[in-house]
Amino acid sequence: DTxxxxxxxxxxxxxxxxxxxxxxxxxxxxAMYWYKQKAKKPPELMFVYSYEKxxxxxxxxxxxxxxxxxxxxxxxxxxxxxxxxxxLYLCASSQEIWTGGxxxxxxxxxxxxxxT
Amino acid sequence: xxxxxxxxxxLTAQEGEFITINCSYSVGISALHWLQQHPGGGIVSLFxxxxxxxxxxxxxxxxxxxxxxxxxxxxxxxxxxxxxxxxAVDGDNTDKxxxxxxxxxxxxx
Numbered sequence: 001d002t003x004x005x006x007x008x009x010x011x012x013x014x015x016x017x018x019x020x021x022x023x024x025x026x027x028x029x030x031a032m033y034w035y036k037q038k039a040k041k042p043p044e045l046m047f048v049y050s051y052e053k054x055x056x057x058x059x060x061x062x063x064x065x066x067x068x069x070x071x072x073x074x075x076x077x078x079x080x081x082x083x084x085x086x087x088l089y090l091c092a093s094s095q096e097i098w099t100g101g102x103x104x105x106x107x108x109x110x111x112x113x114x115x116t
Numbered sequence: 117x118x119x120x121x122x123x124x125x126x127l128t129a130q131e132g133e134f135i136t137i138n139c140s141y142s143v144g145i146s147a148l149h150w151l152q153q154h155p156g157g158g159i160v161s162l163f164x165x166x167x168x169x170x171x172x173x174x175x176x177x178x179x180x181x182x183x184x185x186x187x188x189x190x191x192x193x194x195x196x197x198x199x200x201x202x203x204a205v206d207g208d209n210t211d212k213x214x215x216x217x218x219x220x221x222x223x224x225x
Contacts (some may be wrong), residue, residue, distance in 0.1 A: 102147030
């Protein structure tokens, strides 16, 4: 199974709502990533988890709160978002983070988020 | 100047044509990735390479480490190849991919 799944596929939320995005992989990967992608732009890294611990936070606003409850699951909790946060949110996983060698990243299909 | 540059930005082709997309980078790397993204969709990893050449079906990727340049070739292009192709590199001593801005390919029947 080389699949990364993400739910929901689409999400519309108001600026006062609280919602969560979910990502799951069963490849035994120990690194998981959240990216944000605006239209016609490349993905921007938000967070990296390695062995269920937060390894990288790319100065993301606190209204985005990641969580890695176990090695297969990655969540992104959303609260008090702004309309400019509307984007495609992609999850990815890899065997490890960079440790002297590179690893292929496997991406999920993304959650298209609209903030109204 | 971006650390990863792709050319062309946009490309149209007739079905059956041979297509080349180029990627140049200015940093030391441990690997280079070619990714494909269909409209509105997730990203699929096509190749990860650190030297030489790889082939998968109609797709061929090459890299020249000395010249810091990679190419993605598509032989016998098909409308289903229409997508954005993204070059990304693993920089030396980094946990992060550095992405190019992508090449938007449209193949017409």
